[in-house]
Amino acid sequence: MTDRQITTTLTSPEDTCALAARLGPLLRAGDVILLTGGIGAGKTHFARCLIRSVLLEDEDIPSPTFTLVQVYDTRQGELWHSDLYRLSGPDDCVELGLTxxxxxxxxxxxxxxxxxxxxxxxxxxxxxxxxxxxDARNLTLTWHTPRWDTVLKGLVA
Incomplete structure (x- = not known):
């Protein structure tokens, strides 16, 4: 499979949040988004904004740094937000039920x-x-499957 890639600059935390809020409603069960970057890069901020955009009811959205996984009921079904930073490897991910x-x-x-x-x-x-x-972030989106071609069309400049 060939990688497809888009790189864009998010000029502020609000810009990051706006992109997440536009993406959230386009997601469905089986969609997996992998967030990479160093500590403080904006991963959790993006995730919180995306989650907020699809929640059935407003609720607190804590970082899963210590709980490892937070599960939410959304308009599109269940959403799992996980932070694997403290895990030692893939066996721990299986134990969490992530797969x-x-x-x-x-x-x-x-x-x-x-x-x-x-x-x-x-x-x-x-x-x-x-x-x-x-406050700006460079964001690189990378995918292999045609599903994301459709979802991302017009979403990212």
């Missing part, structure tokens, strides 16, 4: 390198890096 969730829920995964060979080939990768100004 099953990849098939039945929308999944947002921070620190997806811990998945190793469990990484779904159908996933959308979002890579966050420091941008040209303090």
């Amino acid at each position: 099953d969730a990849f098939e039945t829920a929308i999944c947002l995964v921070e620190w997806p390198d811990k998945l190793q060979d469990l990484t779904p080939e159908t996933a959308l990768w979002l890579g966050f890096d420091a941008g040209p100004q303090d």
Whole structure:
């Protein structure tokens, strides 16, 4: 499969949130989004904005850094937000039930390198890096499957 890729600059946290809010309603069960970037790159901010855009009822959206997984009921079904930073490897991911969730829920995964060979080939990768100004982020979206061609069409400039 050939990688497809788009790179864009998000000029502010509000710009990051707006993109997440536009993407959220387009997702469905089985969609996996892998969020990469260093600490403070904007992964959790993006995830919170995306989750907020699809929640059935407004609720607190804590970081899953210590709980490892937060599960939400959304308009599109169950959404799992996981942070794998503290895990040692793929066996821990299986124990969390994450591989099953990849098939039945929308999944947002921070620190997806811990998945190793469990990484779904159908996933959308979002890579966050420091941008040209303090609050800006360069975002690189990478995918293999045609599903994301349709979802991302017109979403990212």
